[in-house]
Amino acid sequence: MNQNFEPKIIAFLCNWCSYAALDLAGTSRMKYPPNFLVVRVMCSGRVDPQFVLEAFRRGADGVLVAGCHPGDCHYIEGNIKTLRRMTLLKRMLEEFGIEKERFRLEWISAAEADKFVKVANEMFEQIKALGPLKLKEVNTHE
Amino acid sequence: MGEEPRIGVYVCHCGLNIAGTVNVKEVVEYAKSLPNVVEARDYVFMCSAPGQDIIKEGIKKHNLNRVVVAACSPTMHEHTFRSALAEAGLNPYLLEIANIREQCSWVHSDKEAATAKAKILVRMAVAKVSLLEPLEDIKFKVNKNIMIIGGGVAGLSAARDLAAKGFNVYLIEKKPVIGGNAARLGRLAHTELELKGIDVVKELSKHVVNNPNIHVYVNTELVSVDGSVGDFKIRLIKNPRYVNEKCNLCGECAKVCPVEVPNEYEFGLTKRKAIYLPYKEAYPPLYVIDPESCTRCLECVKVCPTNAINLNQKPEEIELRAGAIMVAAGHEPYEPPIGEFGYGLSNRVITLFQLERMLDVEGPTNGELKINGTQPKNIVFIMCVGSLNTTPNAYPYCSRMCCASTIKNALIIKDKYPEANIYILHKDIRTYGRIDEQLYIKAGEKLIRFARYGEAPNVIVSPNGSINVRFFEETVQEEISIPADLVVLSVGMKPPKDIDKVRTIIKVGCGPEGFLREAHLKLRPVEAATDGVYLAGTVTGPKNITESIESGSAAASKALSLLTKEEVKVEPIVAVVNEEICSGCAICIGMCPYGAIRLKVQENVRVAEVDPALCKSCGTCVAACPSGAMQQYSFKDKQLKNQVAAAFIG
Numbered sequence: 001m002n003q004n005f006e007p008k009i010i011a012f013l014c015n016w017c018s019y020a021a022l023d024l025a026g027t028s029r030m031k032y033p034p035n036f037l038v039v040r041v042m043c044s045g046r047v048d049p050q051f052v053l054e055a056f057r058r059g060a061d062g063v064l065v066a067g068c069h070p071g072d073c074h075y076i077e078g079n080i081k082t083l084r085r086m087t088l089l090k091r092m093l094e095e096f097g098i099e100k101e102r103f104r105l106e107w108i109s110a111a112e113a114d115k116f117v118k119v120a121n122e123m124f125e126q127i128k129a130l131g132p133l134k135l136k137e138v139n140t141h142e
Numbered sequence: 143m144g145e146e147p148r149i150g151v152y153v154c155h156c157g158l159n160i161a162g163t164v165n166v167k168e169v170v171e172y173a174k175s176l177p178n179v180v181e182a183r184d185y186v187f188m189c190s191a192p193g194q195d196i197i198k199e200g201i202k203k204h205n206l207n208r209v210v211v212a213a214c215s216p217t218m219h220e221h222t223f224r225s226a227l228a229e230a231g232l233n234p235y236l237l238e239i240a241n242i243r244e245q246c247s248w249v250h251s252d253k254e255a256a257t258a259k260a261k262i263l264v265r266m267a268v269a270k271v272s273l274l275e276p277l278e279d280i281k282f283k284v285n286k287n288i289m290i291i292g293g294g295v296a297g298l299s300a301a302r303d304l305a306a307k308g309f310n311v312y313l314i315e316k317k318p319v320i321g322g323n324a325a326r327l328g329r330l331a332h333t334e335l336e337l338k339g340i341d342v343v344k345e346l347s348k349h350v351v352n353n354p355n356i357h358v359y360v361n362t363e364l365v366s367v368d369g370s371v372g373d374f375k376i377r378l379i380k381n382p383r384y385v386n387e388k389c390n391l392c393g394e395c396a397k398v399c400p401v402e403v404p405n406e407y408e409f410g411l412t413k414r415k416a417i418y419l420p421y422k423e424a425y426p427p428l429y430v431i432d433p434e435s436c437t438r439c440l441e442c443v444k445v446c447p448t449n450a451i452n453l454n455q456k457p458e459e460i461e462l463r464a465g466a467i468m469v470a471a472g473h474e475p476y477e478p479p480i481g482e483f484g485y486g487l488s489n490r491v492i493t494l495f496q497l498e499r500m501l502d503v504e505g506p507t508n509g510e511l512k513i514n515g516t517q518p519k520n521i522v523f524i525m526c527v528g529s530l531n532t533t534p535n536a537y538p539y540c541s542r543m544c545c546a547s548t549i550k551n552a553l554i555i556k557d558k559y560p561e562a563n564i565y566i567l568h569k570d571i572r573t574y575g576r577i578d579e580q581l582y583i584k585a586g587e588k589l590i591r592f593a594r595y596g597e598a599p600n601v602i603v604s605p606n607g608s609i610n611v612r613f614f615e616e617t618v619q620e621e622i623s624i625p626a627d628l629v630v631l632s633v634g635m636k637p638p639k640d641i642d643k644v645r646t647i648i649k650v651g652c653g654p655e656g657f658l659r660e661a662h663l664k665l666r667p668v669e670a671a672t673d674g675v676y677l678a679g680t681v682t683g684p685k686n687i688t689e690s691i692e693s694g695s696a697a698a699s700k701a702l703s704l705l706t707k708e709e710v711k712v713e714p715i716v717a718v719v720n721e722e723i724c725s726g727c728a729i730c731i732g733m734c735p736y737g738a739i740r741l742k743v744q745e746n747v748r749v750a751e752v753d754p755a756l757c758k759s760c761g762t763c764v765a766a767c768p769s770g771a772m773q774q775y776s777f778k779d780k781q782l783k784n785q786v787a788a789a790f791i792g
């Protein structure tokens with residue numbers, strides 16, 4: 001395993017809960033690795049599974065989709081739709097040989113900065129252990 | 143669009159908040175190298191007036207058509223910078239914020255790594271902004287009416303305040319009478335004048351009944367709500383009362399009615415008939431028939447001297463329009479299941495509310511505390527029944543009003559029956575705030591005994607009717623057993639029964655316990671996250687009467703700031719259909735929780751159409767669209783994918 005390997009993670013966060021939680025982690029000066037790049041959407045329900053594939057295709061070593069807890073979605077139940085879509089996507093990713101540790105769906109409320117940091121750190125550790133994502137065939141397609 | 147993007151990038155130091163960790167100059171130099179970036183500058187506080195001037199000058203001087211601000215979270219200053227763009231004559235939606243404070247400088251300590259990340263975040267923002275399109279705010283005319291759901295003290299105080307400002311209020315109450323839970327409370331604490339719950343209700347109702355601005359609908363339930371902030375289209379159903387305004391309250395009907403059921407207004411302590419007057423001071427002052435228990439024997443119809451009874455009355459549908467909605471649907475007292483703390487096993491085990499009724503001179507015992515004809519000597523109160531996870535059925539939260547209310551009732555008993563021995567078994571005494579603590583001190587002076595339990599006390603009702611309360615006292619660490627003549631359960635509050643129905647119609651979130659959720663617990667405590675919806679009283683969680691009235695007034699003043707506007711503006715980041723590729727599959731329709739999408743037929747083909755007035759901008763339909771025809775402004779597929787790609791390229 002390459003000790004210097006720093007995984008790059010793309011996080012799709014809903015505006016109302018998870019994005020706010022990550023802001024709170026900032027306000028609380030918590031620490032997590034820098035290679036964690038956020039794409040803000042209004043609701044986790046906006047996250048098209050294609051975006052996740054796109055992130056992997058472009059070179060992400062891990063992808064996180066996070067939204068409000070079930071029942072707390074700002075748009076009533078966008079996150080429930082996300083859950084359905086991402087459950088299917090997870091299976092597909094495994095078929096593609098993308099290890100399950102590389103993709104996570106989490107419910108993180110605006111107050112759960114600590115949970116967010118825990119999830120981020122866990123992902124980094126696990127993906128670091130896995131090494132960079134290799135998607136040769138797909139990548140050469142470009 | 144068409145025009146080549148000309149982007150300005152403005153990087154904020156935020157004093158040392160950003161500049162202490164991120165090498166701002168390096169980020170600026172890097173930004174200049176990005177495609178289509180015409181100007182990049184930094185400033186110590188970009189949100190300050192001189193900072194905004196830098197952006198405005200840049201827009202004019204370089205003829206910019208896109209702006210990226212790398213600064214704090216968009217929740218802080220997106221609004222500020224949008225206004226700056228507008229003032230410089232640029233469409234405010236051609237802005238993207240790179241969050242390099244909360245999500246970069248504050249969470250990373252390594253300067254080099256933080257600077258590298260800030261560059262990527264700027265690159266991602268540039269990638270997204272270059273594909274953004276100018277948008278126009280969606281504007282609605284504001285309907286000046288408001289509907290308030292719930293005629294308890296919170297709803298009444300809100301109605302009073304709104305009507306006083308000249309706005310039309312539709313006050314909807316599910317029960318046949320307004321007043322809510324407070325109407326059934328006895329003497330209230332801290333009121334020298336022996337003010338009772340019903341007196342507070344009467345005082346508030348005075349402003350409400352016969353007020354030309356307030357339209358009271360009792361026996362009425364919500365059916366549906368369409369539309370959105372500024373213009374809600376509401377459908378209601380008014381259930382029949384079977385008794386009309388000709389009722390002169392003579393009471394002959396109830397005398398002949400053969401049906402008897404427990405009287406809910408006396409918490410089951412007495413019985414009432416199927417035709418009844420909820421209570422003496424009830425508003426509207428009319429008898430009502432409870433259709434669930436009425437056997438349609440028609441005896442009442444025969445004796446009514448004014449012909450006020452009509453058993454053939456039908457439910458009536460009502461349609462209303464309102465610019466705002468307030469939910470003040472209240473709570474329900476926790477009802478212990480049979481056997482919990484001996485409840486239901488003996489008439490010597492009662493709830494706090496039953497006690498309130500008994501101590502009320504107009505209550506079923508005329509204010510006499512007597513069980514089976516004798517006055518109980520040993521009285522044990524058990525607090526936190528239904529609250530603080532005391533039993534497996536209990537809720538996890540503190541019900542807030544029961545500590546003060548319990549002690550208040552104990553003091554009333556002690557005043558009236560000085561020889562009574564009163565024990566209050568508690569987990570914790572929470573007589574919070576400016577005046578409630580006085581009750582606790584006074585109770586100590588009057589030798590009311592307090593004991594603390596950890597595990598729920600055991601109420602043992604023996605076959606001969608005697609009762610023993612056993613518990614482990616936490617302070618003295620001893621098992622204690624008290625023979626009791628009366629056990630009073632200080633029950634807490636729980637969310638009202640039908641609240642789930644109401645909240646799904648209005649689309650307001652709730653917490654795990656079922657109370658409705660505020661838009662922000664601290665900053666927006668009387669607003670729902672849904673625009674134009676306000677929350678008052680115990681529907682968001684336990685409150686006492688004062689707090690409920692306060693929140694009713696607070697919600698009213700929040701609603702006023704909407705109702706006094708002529709127009710509301712909504713962020714135009716709504717869904718939009720590309721009709722050329724839409725196949726009319728209708729998958730999006732099932733996704734939309736707001737009913738904002740419909741199919742229309744155009745030149746013989748079916749295509750989806752979004753009503754921007756109903757769309758709330760979640761984007762769920764977009765993610766579901768199989769052809770990519772459905773998009774969301776400012777969050778289009780190509781915009782987001784470009785942002786993702788920019789995380790890696792370079």
Ligand code: FES
Pocket residue numbers: 014015016017018042043044045066067068072073074075078079
């Ligand atoms: S708004 Fe957070 S998941 Fe829908």
